[in-house]
Amino acid sequence: MSVTKGAALTIRNARLEDLDALHALENVCFDTDRLSRRRLRHWIMASNREFMVAENQQQILGYGLVLFHGATHLARLYSIAISPDARGQGVGRALLQALETAAANRDRFFMRLEVATDNPSAIHLYQSSGYVAFDTLTDYYEDHGDALRMQKIIRYAPKRRRGNDVPWYQQSTAFTCGPAALMMAMAALDRKRVPNQATELDIWREATTIFMTSGHGGCHPLGLALAAAKRGFEPTVYVNQSGPLFLEGVRDPEKKTIMALVHEQFEQRVAKKEIHVERRDVTQDDIELAIKNGSVVLALISSYRLDRKKAPHWVTITAFDDACFYIHDPDPSFEEQTGLDCEDLPIARSDFARMSQFGKDRLRAALIVSKKSISRKKKAAR
Numbered sequence: 001m002s003v004t005k006g007a008a009l010t011i012r013n014a015r016l017e018d019l020d021a022l023h024a025l026e027n028v029c030f031d032t033d034r035l036s037r038r039r040l041r042h043w044i045m046a047s048n049r050e051f052m053v054a055e056n057q058q059q060i061l062g063y064g065l066v067l068f069h070g071a072t073h074l075a076r077l078y079s080i081a082i083s084p085d086a087r088g089q090g091v092g093r094a095l096l097q098a099l100e101t102a103a104a105n106r107d108r109f110f111m112r113l114e115v116a117t118d119n120p121s122a123i124h125l126y127q128s129s130g131y132v133a134f135d136t137l138t139d140y141y142e143d144h145g146d147a148l149r150m151q152k153i154i155r156y157a158p159k160r161r162r163g164n165d166v167p168w169y170q171q172s173t174a175f176t177c178g179p180a181a182l183m184m185a186m187a188a189l190d191r192k193r194v195p196n197q198a199t200e201l202d203i204w205r206e207a208t209t210i211f212m213t214s215g216h217g218g219c220h221p222l223g224l225a226l227a228a229a230k231r232g233f234e235p236t237v238y239v240n241q242s243g244p245l246f247l248e249g250v251r252d253p254e255k256k257t258i259m260a261l262v263h264e265q266f267e268q269r270v271a272k273k274e275i276h277v278e279r280r281d282v283t284q285d286d287i288e289l290a291i292k293n294g295s296v297v298l299a300l301i302s303s304y305r306l307d308r309k310k311a312p313h314w315v316t317i318t319a320f321d322d323a324c325f326y327i328h329d330p331d332p333s334f335e336e337q338t339g340l341d342c343e344d345l346p347i348a349r350s351d352f353a354r355m356s357q358f359g360k361d362r363l364r365a366a367l368i369v370s371k372k373s374i375s376r377k378k379k380a381a382r
Contacts, residue, residue: 009091011098014044014051014063021060022053029081032142035065050075050102054082054091061086064095066103066111070306071355073324073346075103075154077113092125104155109324109346111154114140114147126150149340164188164296166318168343169195171330175212178219178298179203180330181314182228185296185369189233203227209246210262211255218312220245221300221365222266225275228369235275236368238282241361246312248359282356282366284349288320290368299327300365301355312358318344325352 014022022044023037035043043051043065054062062082066075077099082092100111114137115122127133131150140147166188171180182203183195207223208216225235239245244263250256270277287297296316303313306329319326324346332342347355357364 008056009061009094010055011052011094012055014053016041016044018053018060019044022063025060025063025081025083028084035079049078050099050106052095052098052102054086054095056086062091062095064099066099067341068103068106068108069341069345071347071351072306073107073109073348074341075106075108075111076341077111087121092122093129096125096129100152100154107155107348109153109155110151112149112151112340114149114340116141117146117148123148126152164291164294164318166296166316166328167195168328169330170332170342172197172200173204173216175208175216175218176200176204177330178207178224178314179227181298181316181328182224182367182369184316184328184330185298186228186231186233188296189294189369189371193231206230208262209259211250211252211259212246212312217259218246219314220263220266221367222263222270222275222277224298224314224367225277226266226269226273228367229273229275232372234370234372236370237270237275237277238286238364238366238368239277239279240281240364242279245363245365246359248361281364284320284325284353286368287317287325287366290370291317291320293370295368295370298367298369299356300358300363302358303331304355306355312363324348 019037019041022040026034026040043049048068050066052064053060062080064080065078067078068075080092080095082095103111111131113126113131115126117136129152131152133148133150135149137147137149166184169180169184169187171177179200180195183193183199187193187195203224204219206227207219209220209223210217212218221237221239225237228235244260247256247259250259282299287299290297298314298316301313301315303309303311306313313331315330316328317325318328326344326346329342329345356366
């Protein structure tokens with residue numbers, strides 16, 4: 001159905017009674033990559049989204065769905081669909097503007113999207129609305145079509161200052177966020193290093209705490225430092241606790257004993273390798289200085305503000321500005337998330353300050369990874 005002349009176009013939030021019309025619209029507009037009726041219902045009921053419909057004389061002509069990622073300042077236009085009869089009449093532009101306003105009102109700075117490279121009308125809409133292409137994804141859609149990645153600043157954000165172009169890598173297991181974060185850092189500093197699962201698992205074996213609150217152990221900051229040094233990089237560790245880490249959530253006394261022994265082994269090996277350890281909180285000034293100097297920073301965070309799971313989680317910091325730190329999260333946590341939702345996530349500095357501590361003991365840990373200095377190389381060669 002087209003827009004009736006003289007009748008107002010209404011943009012409103014999607015409601016459960018719209019489900020039949022939305023499902024029918026989805027099937028008309030898309031041959032592949034469709035949202036199922038179940039997922040449409042899910043997003044109508046969800047809170048981490050803006051789901052709007054364009055309506056004319058009680059007929060739904062289009063919808064737009066924007067997703068939000070935890071405590072970040074990022075919004076993603078996940079899907080937009082306009083009835084074929086209503087295209088070219090300003091419906092898509094009206095929906096897009098309403099979604100941008102809603103996302104900005106929810107304190108999002110950036111809107112990102114993907115659009116098929118063979119969809120010139122949609123690309124024109126986005127370009128004329130201020131979106132800029134910054135990447136091309138090959139074989140992105142189910143029909144093997146390519147996609148443009150585009151982004152727009154929808155709310156004032158300071159100019160970014162980037163240290164290194166950090167490639168994103170997705171951890172392949174639930175317990176290897178530390179190795180994934182370290183591989184991203186090493187690949188940023190040495191383009192010959194390509195992250196891969198074999199290296200990911202090797203690093204985990206070298207850096208693991210053996211146990212954690214449940215399941216396999218995560219990675220100790222000192223263990224990750226040793227793994228970085230072994231591969232020719234110069235690590236600096238920040239940790240604000242001197243004793244064994246991550247014990248507060250472990251109930252089994254035998255597991256605690258093993259974790260304490262592993263911690264002591266890491267301490268001895270770090271001392272033998274003369275790896276520099278700062279026994280204090282890492283500050284935001286420390287992170288900024290490291291990035292300015294061309295290093296890459298790994299930070300231990302509580303994942304609660306990203307996925308509502310109270311787990312220690314390693315991320316890679318890619319950039320900063322006056323308002324945010326930007327992180328690569330190696331773990332897409334939800335069904336709809338991909339690497340597109342986990343790259344260069346803008347985290348408000350106040351949120352980062354709360355995220356970058358873990359547990360009741362307020363553990364803070366970070367690893368600065370640098371290229372090995374000439375003096376260190378000469379010393380190692382002796």
